[in-house]
Amino acid sequence: MEYIGLIWNRYLVNIFDILFVGFLFYHLLLLIKGTRAVQIIFGIVVVAVLTLLAQILGFPSLSWLLQKFWIAGVIVIAVLFQPEIRSALARLGARTAGRFVATSEMQAVNELIGAVKEGSRRQMGMLIVIERDTGLRNYVESGTLINGELSRELLLTLFQPPSDLHDGAVIVRGNQLAAAGCILPLSSDLSLSKLLGTRHRAAVGISEVSDAWSICVSEETGNISVSVDGKINTQVDPDELRQQLVNLFNANVAEGPRAEEGA
16 A cells, blocks of 8 residues: 555656646647737747746846746736637636527528628628627627527618618627627737728627627628638638538538528
8 A cells, every 4th residue: 555655656646747737738728729829928938948048047137137027927918818818718618508500590590691692792791790608798788789580681681871780790699689780899910911991800809809700791892701719711602601600510500491682
């Protein structure tokens, strides 16, 4: 028994400790993958190496400066990356209920795709956000509450100028249209094309701070774009979008009667 305890204290504790740290580190990387946090972590590693070298080489001034950085750096990072931190925490505690696609919501998908297709044909500016696990209550409350059944006609009416709500975003929750005219955060990603307007930057912005899908129709070209996890995919075909929704939510969405394309 003492021999087993000795082995545990000397070896197994360290092994499990390393495995646990590795597990946490791996899931941390999954949470920040594709965000600006990846860049800041690389910078932190560089500063950590400089701090270690300064101590080894005995540079008192540099060591003092870097120590001050570590004190203030935590606060600075928390402020700069508040959206990423909020998104990561939200995903950790996300609800498993309320997935967008379910058996009772197959028709809602058809209505959504029908509206997007018609909006693209008319070159009607549209921004539709699909709520998933991360709640979007704050953004819903920034607009006008609708809480109506999602339909092609309702979407087209809301985005048709001179509607007071056509410039904002529509938020879809399940098979319900939760709100319209909602204000979304704009992406600050400098790598985005300068050709993208406010509507597209808002589509990317909401996907950066939540796990929501955002669908955007350009009023200039009629092109359809989809933003997920802070990444935007432009010139998406409506049928491709439908298939992406099916694949994403792992739902058996029947073809069923699609909404007619005519106005």
